[in-house]
Amino acid sequence: MDLVCHSCESRFTSTNRKRCACGEPLWFDIDSTQFDWTDLPRTSGVWRYADVLPADPAEDVTAGAGGTPLIRAERLDEYAGCRLYVKDEGQNPTGSFKDRGSSVGVTYADDAGRDWVGTVSHGNMAMSMAAVATSKGVNCAVLVPVRIPETRLGLIAQYDPEILTVTGDYGQLYYDTLDADGGIEFVNSDTPLRVAGQKTVAYEILESFAPETPDAIVLPVSSGGHASAVWKALRELRDATLIEKLPRIHLVQTAAVDPIAQAFRTGADSVEFIDPSDTVAFSISNGSPPSGNRALRAARETNGTVTSVSEEAIKEATRRLASNAGVCAEPASAVTLAGLNKLSQAGEITPNDEIVAIVTGTGFKESEIDIDVSTTDISLANLKKSLEEIAV
Numbered sequence: 060m061d062l063v064c065h066s067c068e069s070r071f072t073s074t075n076r077k078r079c080a081c082g083e084p085l086w087f088d089i090d091s092t093q094f095d096w097t098d099l100p101r102t103s104g105v106w107r108y109a110d111v112l113p114a115d116p117a118e119d120v121t122a123g124a125g126g127t128p129l130i131r132a133e134r135l136d137e138y139a140g141c142r143l144y145v146k147d148e149g150q151n152p153t154g155s156f157k158d159r160g161s162s163v164g165v166t167y168a169d170d171a172g173r174d175w176v177g178t179v180s181h182g183n184m185a186m187s188m189a190a191v192a193t194s195k196g197v198n199c200a201v202l203v204p205v206r207i208p209e210t211r212l213g214l215i216a217q218y219d220p221e222i223l224t225v226t227g228d229y230g231q232l233y234y235d236t237l238d239a240d241g242g243i244e245f246v247n248s249d250t251p252l253r254v255a256g257q258k259t260v261a262y263e264i265l266e267s268f269a270p271e272t273p274d275a276i277v278l279p280v281s282s283g284g285h286a287s288a289v290w291k292a293l294r295e296l297r298d299a300t301l302i303e304k305l306p307r308i309h310l311v312q313t314a315a316v317d318p319i320a321q322a323f324r325t326g327a328d329s330v331e332f333i334d335p336s337d338t339v340a341f342s343i344s345n346g347s348p349p350s351g352n353r354a355l356r357a358a359r360e361t362n363g364t365v366t367s368v369s370e371e372a373i374k375e376a377t378r379r380l381a382s383n384a385g386v387c388a389e390p391a392s393a394v395t396l397a398g399l400n401k402l403s404q405a406g407e408i409t410p411n412d413e414i415v416a417i418v419t420g421t422g423f424k425e426s427e428i429d430i431d432v433s434t435t436d437i438s439l440a441n442l443k444k445s446l447e448e449i450a451v
């Protein structure tokens with residue numbers, strides 16, 4: 060399978076290459092014209108779409124990636140300003156959509172005889188890569204910055220990867236690992252294998268709606284890898300003539316780190332890198348997004364938007380997802396709901412629109428939940444009476 064540049068359309072036959080000579084990221088050139096919903100294997104999860112993936116199905120933990128539920132979150136319709144569906148990616152094996160990309164990436168590397176995979180991450184992607192790699196008996200190098208919270212290090216370390224703490228510019232490390240991959244297959248945030256695996260979320264969403272098509276898909280954006288993947292899937296499904304019009308792609312960032320939203324607002328052709336500020340949405344705090352330009356195109360060319368939301372709005376949306384939909388989301392994922400609330404107020408979306416919010420990661424990893432808890436005291440002696448009073 061060839062790799063191709065989304066921007067200048069240059070083609071490359073070496074799958075070791077991850078970026079184009081023009082600087083933009085590459086993705087796999089997949090012929091999806093023969094793809095159809097009717098002859099898919101019975102399995103759910105990423106391997107259901109093996110026909111459009113660069114790796115062959117496996118029966119190990121990678122089979123647990125994907126196949127996540129799409130739930131109708133009616134009680135959030137008013138706040139979201141649309142008919143809201145939630146794609147709960149928190150139900151992946153390590154709690155985020157990253158498992159889709161890690162599964163395809165590590166399987167590909169393993170089949171190609173690589174003994175090592177690697178990633179530049181101190182969050183969900185690191186956990187995901189380490190978990191998938193160890194399940195397949197492949198070594199995994201996780202490159203983390205020197206300062207990293209102990210709790211998160213523990214979440215990664217339980218899967219027993221080689222953890223390398225790196226001094227130097229962490230943003231630059233992303234690019235340098237892609238060039239220096241000697242024996243290690245680096246599956247970073249927007250590399251072709253990761254994008255290929257992560258596009259399966261959009262295949263699942265569109266299959267759930269077929270033969271209809273949702274009006275829009277909303278997701279958080281950081282490096283731009285996930286947004287690129289969703290866009291790629293929609294383009295492939297259009298090539299397969301399974302959809303006519305692409306759903307709008309709405310991307311949401313935290314206002315604390317919103318380089319892509321800034322470019323969208325100002326009408327700029329490309330994304331300018333910025334210094335990130337602190338945010339509760341730490342999984343989306345990339346100020347130098349390697350696929351920023353590609354994500355910007357995904358939003359623009361589908362008639363979508365890139366907006367940013369405040370820290371307060373993110374916290375409120377996180378609470379509402381739990382209290383109204385029963386979904387425990389990471390704040391980085393809750394930006395989707397906050398973004399919809401903002402887009403509906405701006406008249407960008409309307410109440411009859413069917414919109415899917417991708418909740419990218421579970422909130423179960425959070426060590427503290429930021430809410431005021433209220434309780435009611437009752438005594439065992441008065442139990443019956445108390446319960447009757449409560450359930451009137």
Ligand SMILES: *Cc1c(COP(=O)(O)O)cnc(C)c1O
Pocket residue numbers: 155157182183184248279280281282283284285286342343389391392419420421
């Ligand atoms: C990685 C991640 C994102 C951002 O995805 P990108 O591909 O970097 O844009 C969003 N939410 C969660 C929970 C993540 O782990």
Ligand SMILES: [Zn+2]
Pocket residue numbers: 064065066067068069079080081082083
């Ligand atoms: Zn190019």
